[in-house]
Amino acid sequence: MTTLVRNAWYVAAWSSEVDDQLRRFTILGDAVLLYRRGDGHVVALEDRCPHRQLPLSMGKRIGDAVQCGYHGLTFGPDGKCTRVPGQDKIPPSAYVEAYRVVEKNDIIWIWMGEAHRADPDTIFDLPQFHEPGWHAHQGDALFLKSNYLNVAENLVDPAHVSFVHPTTLGNSASENVPVHVSTDGPAITAWRWIRDAEPIGFFKAFGGFEGNVDRWHYYHLYAPSIAVIDFGSAETAAGIAEEDRDSGNRIFALHFMTPVSETETIDRWMHLRNTAIETEEASERIDAMFRVAFGEDKEILEAVHAEEQRPAKRRPIRLAIDRGPMVYRKRITEMLERERTEDVSAEPNGAFVYHD
């Protein structure tokens, strides 16, 4: 049975990944052709000619249309065939699927599910994308040979940090600080504050802290596949309240996980910050820190995925630390069940409301 939720907005690509060339992406197991029209709008088509199945990405652009490289069938940006060489009449079955695409915050979002459920207002956003004093920076498109559920689950799982990232994201100060978990909102959230501790390296360099700080980590996971990690520091002396995090040095790490197939995932990650916002060196430093840390995750998650493919005599056990992941898996199961049974009374999946 599939683990892939179709009625959701997924990140197809960073805006910079798509231009006037015909490029093939694989999303939820489907091959998708992405390119920009002359006016810059992004087109997303099923990447397979309905005639002899050649990927259209192997064809060529004719204006805003695409001509198949085998027999010249030509398809407009809406997927409809506009020319069949050798015959005048174009049969109604001569079309390719056209996917709904929205470009927002330099990100190309795609809807692979039932067209009538696609609501652009539910696409992920953060207020900080639009506020002054914030700098957004796109990181990598990290490929993982793992089902996306493992990747997502890992992002609402603070318990792994001390063991997987002992020298990058974690340190010994956090090991015994309790984690709070909330599953009331649209996101599953795990968080903790480490009070009155030495700042981590990044904040020492760019935060200008001289004394001890209060440090926070909030992990928000939106099913099916978006995670917002909110972390930062403020001088302990300032004694800021939990809801005043913007007054500290704050960074959002965003993870947009796009299932390539049941066994592969691309995690596009980026970050926003309210500190050192005019220094590109700070972006590079965060990138470098994350590359090491997410490489550590990748190694673990790919090994877990490989092990899950081997025969098992027992079911995996779940622990107290799994509360976030367990609720996440339950939400996915419900989404899949709604899609499997076509419950027309259900709310559309993928609605996004960010609660700070």
Next chain:
Amino acid sequence: MTTLVRNAWYVAAWSSEVDDQLRRFTILGDAVLLYRRGDGHVVALEDRCPHRQLPLSMGKRIGDAVQCGYHGLTFGPDGKCTRVPGQDKIPPSAYVEAYRVVEKNDIIWIWMGEAHRADPDTIFDLPQFHEPGWHAHQGDALFLKSNYLNVAENLVDPAHVSFVHPTTLGNSASENVPVHVSTDGPAITAWRWIRDAEPIGFFKAFGGFEGNVDRWHYYHLYAPSIAVIDFGSAETAAGIAEEDRDSGNRIFALHFMTPVSETETIDRWMHLRNTAIETEEASERIDAMFRVAFGEDKEILEAVHAEEQRPAKRRPIRLAIDRGPMVYRKRITEMLERERTEDVSAEPNGAFVYHD
């Protein structure tokens, strides 16, 4: 369900590919050992010892026989075991299948089907192999990661030429010239004449044409897997009739497609010509032209095959240009059905009669 027709003569190899060494070929999914006896005749045996299954091609020649490399069982050119080291009596089950082989026109033909249906008189031939004034030249054994039906279909499909071979086999002059299709004879034939046009490069260099020419293309496809492409040019001023093509500069390109398995094909191609027959440079020039063009086909056909392995929500559509391919597929289906049901009243497949 298999797509492989067994009751037909297939090209196992060019004559030059087989010598006194033990060589393994895979044909219709079966491993076949080919070698020449001392008298030059070609032997084709099942390449698997009936005892412990070692390929006989890993053993060695003992005169005209083959000795298995594991326990020394020895098999004659007829496949019968002649020696079992360690025992005097040779059990009747100690044999390997011996395939019927015919060498003709420097080509080794093999029959992989029911032995009683193999009729050497039905092996492909062209009168031009035996007439003076013609030069035959063998090209390559082109491997394609594609089911053979895609490869064969492509050879009775003139519509692809303008899109796949815009700079090699096709040019803009032909784009709007109608194609005729005949499915009455043993071959499915598609053809067209381009009248009063500039000669293509090859005929300019070797045909000695100074003015415009009439150019023809005939695609004959014999199910299951032989294609004859007859093309050439004659001075427009000469006004030759369709049946007088020999009086022009004429080339036959032959394709012998041998299914390696359901997913792999070897296309052995060669050509015959009545022009520049004493110039080996002309052979090389045709080879070079074909290598580029068939490389273009290979790229398309392998992509189509790969795409056919992916899940599909819709059936492929068929167009007016597919008349030849559709009849071809229908003929294959009938051949397979005859083999599947053992209809003993049926005509043997693979009968070859060339009609000019």
Next chain:
Amino acid sequence: MTTLVRNAWYVAAWSSEVDDQLRRFTILGDAVLLYRRGDGHVVALEDRCPHRQLPLSMGKRIGDAVQCGYHGLTFGPDGKCTRVPGQDKIPPSAYVEAYRVVEKNDIIWIWMGEAHRADPDTIFDLPQFHEPGWHAHQGDALFLKSNYLNVAENLVDPAHVSFVHPTTLGNSASENVPVHVSTDGPAITAWRWIRDAEPIGFFKAFGGFEGNVDRWHYYHLYAPSIAVIDFGSAETAAGIAEEDRDSGNRIFALHFMTPVSETETIDRWMHLRNTAIETEEASERIDAMFRVAFGEDKEILEAVHAEEQRPAKRRPIRLAIDRGPMVYRKRITEMLERERTEDVSAEPNGAFVYHD
């Protein structure tokens, strides 16, 4: 249906392959973590955390225990979980399987079957391991892409030697000497004596023979996967009796075949000798000779295995020379049937009694 017998002692590794590092081995399809405790004892654990399935071999040592690299669950050498970070109570399902391990003669033996059937007294031994005047030397861990039955069968099959090893282990002198087979004891034994013949190269160099010798070969195969090959030479003039082989120059080649999976086997081979026992050069010479010969076997056995995976129209035939292999396969079938049906009245498999 599996071909893997579980209720037997297998060689997990040479003693030298295991140290204080966490190392992953695959045995009978199961991933096994091997390491040495501080006191040198070998620990063998299921190499998969019961929580999120990460291989424990990717974690780290905490004293004699192992800490999972994902969430820090810690397991003692007995497989029991001793720590779950984030919760005080350790659930009873938090354990990994601990396999019974015995180290003997510098070999690590493992029991992958039902624990209550594991009897260390049935582990393979040879008196010559413990007698003065003998030198033991471990060779390689030879990986074969073949089911272990093919590998084992080959070791009670003297008939292949003349064809697979014509220039290494065999020579023409042996071709017509009859082979005796006995299937009465715990081992299946095939043997022959070649009387009054020239010594083979090794015995010429290290045996000090000047005239002709009597040469013997005994192949003992213990199901499921241990072979003892006893070969040697004595001066023909001495006229030694079969039971006095120790008075000649005698070598034992031992093969411990460990199925990695249904399709892969590791053959760990070693040898003991009563000649040139103080010369390491003699060990190297035997190693070199065996490496060539076992490389010849590997090539054959992998080809046989590959061919067995292809479709077949006929069943393999069995010959007079297959008596040993056939009895071996029958014993394996009986062992598997006992395991499949849980016949509690049955004797444990794997009992080892060496009869010279």
